Amino acid sequence: MQVNWRYIAASRNTYAVLYAACEREGYLLSPVESPASDVTCYSLNSLNEGRYRSEIASSESITIVGGPHASACPALMAEIADYVVVGEGEFTLPALLSSIEEGRPPPPGVATRSGYSPADRCVLLDAYPSFSRMKGYVEISRGCPFRCAYCQTPRIFGPWMRHRTLDSIGRDAAKFRDARFVTPNALAYGSDGKTPRLSKVEALLSRLGSDRHRVYFGTFPSEVRPEFVTDRALELVQTFCANESLHFGAQSGSSRVLRELDRGHGVEEVVDAVERCRAHGFTPVVDFIVGLPSEEEEDQRATAALAEWVTRAGKAHVHRFIPLPGTPLAGSLPRPLLPETRRLFGSLALKGKLTGSWDDPKTRFFSEPFE
Numbered sequence: 001m002q003v004n005w006r007y008i009a010a011s012r013n014t015y016a017v018l019y020a021a022c023e024r025e026g027y028l029l030s031p032v033e034s035p036a037s038d039v040t041c042y043s044l045n046s047l048n049e050g051r052y053r054s055e056i057a058s059s060e061s062i063t064i065v066g067g068p069h070a071s072a073c074p075a076l077m078a079e080i081a082d083y084v085v086v087g088e089g090e091f092t093l094p095a096l097l098s099s100i101e102e103g104r105p106p107p108p109g110v111a112t113r114s115g116y117s118p119a120d121r122c123v124l125l126d127a128y129p130s131f132s133r134m135k136g137y138v139e140i141s142r143g144c145p146f147r148c149a150y151c152q153t154p155r156i157f158g159p160w161m162r163h164r165t166l167d168s169i170g171r172d173a174a175k176f177r178d179a180r181f182v183t184p185n186a187l188a189y190g191s192d193g194k195t196p197r198l199s200k201v202e203a204l205l206s207r208l209g210s211d212r213h214r215v216y217f218g219t220f221p222s223e224v225r226p227e228f229v230t231d232r233a234l235e236l237v238q239t240f241c242a243n244e245s246l247h248f249g250a251q252s253g254s255s256r257v258l259r260e261l262d263r264g265h266g267v268e269e270v271v272d273a274v275e276r277c278r279a280h281g282f283t284p285v286v287d288f289i290v291g292l293p294s295e296e297e298e299d300q301r302a303t304a305a306l307a308e309w310v311t312r313a314g315k316a317h318v319h320r321f322i323p324l325p326g327t328p329l330a331g332s333l334p335r336p337l338l339p340e341t342r343r344l345f346g347s348l349a350l351k352g353k354l355t356g357s358w359d360d361p362k363t364r365f366f367s368e369p370f371e
Helices: 009-023 050-055 067-074 074-078 092-102 153-157 166-173 199-210 233-242 255-261 267-279 297-310 338-351
Strands: 003-006 029-032 039-043 062-066 083-085 110-111 114-118 246-250 282-292 315-320 356-358
Touching: 003 009, 003 050, 003 166, 009 029, 009 092, 039 092, 062 067, 062 092, 062 166, 062 338, 067 074, 067 083, 074 083, 074 110, 074 114, 083 092, 092 282, 114 246, 114 356, 166 199, 233 297, 246 267, 255 297, 297 315, 297 338, 338 356
Parallel strands: 003 029, 003 039, 039 062, 062 083, 246 282, 282 315, 315 356
Antiparallel strands: 083 110, 110 114
16 A cells, blocks of 8 residues: 655654654655655645645545644544544554555544544653654653643643653664754743753754764754753753754733633743853844734733844844634634834844744745754
8 A cells, every 4th residue: 555645844843753653664655745545644734734625525545644743623523534543553543554455444643534532542652762764853741730721732732741762862862963852841841841851952962962973952843841950950051052043932921811822831931941041152043923812902012022132142033923722722813913023023033133924824934943
């Protein structure tokens, strides 16, 4: 049975992970630019799924769809696709391919037009390599205990953190000259995700630092949370890593909005993290979301002011709010941007201090990482 992977740039790391998982079971995911026989697999997010909807619906091959959007909207995706993988795919996708090949019903974790049976297990990260022939980033942790109202991560991967072991991470990282990692919060490695265990972070970084490659930690393509940015954490990154910046999320300059989002931190922690970064010689790269549903004009002004302050010593990365399905804010509408906000962000962008997609939530500005 020929199994194809519809290549989409936004899901290239997912491709690397699932290629490795399927390869172990004897299925090679051949990259294609359009559906092909016998089976074509897709991984879609909520921004790009509309682009591929008609292609999937009209495909003559068997279609399998997964990814964040499919996990949030399995019934809707099952209307156009033959099978929908809900949640984690490392075990489910190879099991589904086997069931298709042998003419059996799909395994748990797969939705079809006739119904859905939830997955009966979660993925043990060490049981699967981060990649094989198709290289990707090294995922060191999965899941998040925080329940940010705009975020799909805890709804898809669960409210607890799972971590790869040092040996597993070390083997994968050794295959790169520059080692970068995927995790909801790099400084939460080895912990429950709420209370840092920096001894675990130190053990990881010292292990990675003993190999002959450069380690980038707490920066693209992952980040950290502001309350995890302590002097000791920064000293560890300074000692073992090559990055000169640290990437973390503020999301809003309004304490009221942060409480309503259930972020788990306030503005004070953001300011403290920026100042600690500066004191240790790091460039802070701080994420913001504008146009949040509960955002009043004064809240937006506070966010704009905090972003401007951040850019005096660092960089801001700003997104317009997107109501992602499967989250508490699904179906909400973005609040309009004030003309003064738009002017400020445009001015900072022209100076190279700010990036992102603050005007049109479906626009993406890709640039090189800040390293």
